[in-house]
């Protein structure tokens with residue numbers, strides 16, 4: 001009882017003390033000290049099937065920008081779903097900021113991670129509502145700022161009712177690139193310290209691609225980013241690429257290091273065409289590369 005009284009007295013005192021310093025005009029959001037992500041000996045199998053991940057270890061330091069690449073079925077989507085805790089691991093653990101996500105409140109975990117899926121869900125509401133729902137209570141200024149940063153403003157200006165234009169069922173009135181920009185605006189508005197992005201595989205027109213890229217880089221600044229990367233322009237700029245195949249990390253390093261290593265990624269890179277790391281092109285490439293890795297002794 002006494003301690004409660006003391007605490008409340010201290011609290012009141014704080015309230016009554018006139019502030020001697022003022023907030024900066026453009027304050028930075030308070031972030032956890034560490035927004036690193038760590039997969040630790042993760043074991044996982046889909047619905048009683050064979051294990052996909054067997055003791056998967058992956059470290060993403062706070063603020064790092066990691067690209068997840070690899071052929072279809074490698075486990076990229078599963079990894080993102082485990083991090084969002086849409087499913088639980090069968091063994092090992094996933095840590096965010098040093099805390100086991102299984103021990104966090106779901107809402108707290110969601111506040112730490114902004115997720116941009118390949119096919120962002122669109123509601124038959126206005127463009128504004130489609131952005132705003134990412135953070136209930138956001139002010140008009142905040143919504144418009146996010147829209148501007150994600151280059152939504154440009155295309156909205158040519159819509160009949162601007163931000164009040166209804167986007168149609170599942171956003172049919174918007175192009176793929178425009179939907180992605182709305183999704184990035186949502187993530188900007190969320191302002192979470194960790195960004196998890198499943199990059200769209202479908203070709204965007206080059207103007208959209210450029211704008212989405214720019215918005216994406218803007219969004220990644222000062223955040224930890226894990227991007228399932230399909231586009232070469234994204235991959236090249238990442239700090240580190242992780243090549244995932246059949247639930248295992250085949251190799252990792254920067255784009256330059258992996259090219260020099262002349263391994264699976266380098267083969268993928270040289271095989272791909274049209275600016276995308278196509279899953280179609282990957283199986284033979286990675287399969288052959290994996291065979292090479294297995295059959296040749298490591299030469300360093």
Ligand SMILES: Nc1ncnc2c1ncn2[C@@H]1O[C@H](COP(=O)(O)OP(=O)(O)OP(=O)(O)O)[C@@H](O)[C@H]1O
Pocket residue numbers: 046047049052070071072073074075076077078079279
């Ligand atoms: N819900 C599910 N139930 C059973 N097996 C699944 C399920 N989801 C994925 N898998 C299997 O898990 C493995 C990894 O799939 P995942 O979607 O994570 O790979 P991916 O690298 O994201 O592939 P893509 O590039 O095609 O999206 C695949 O063998 C897939 O068939």
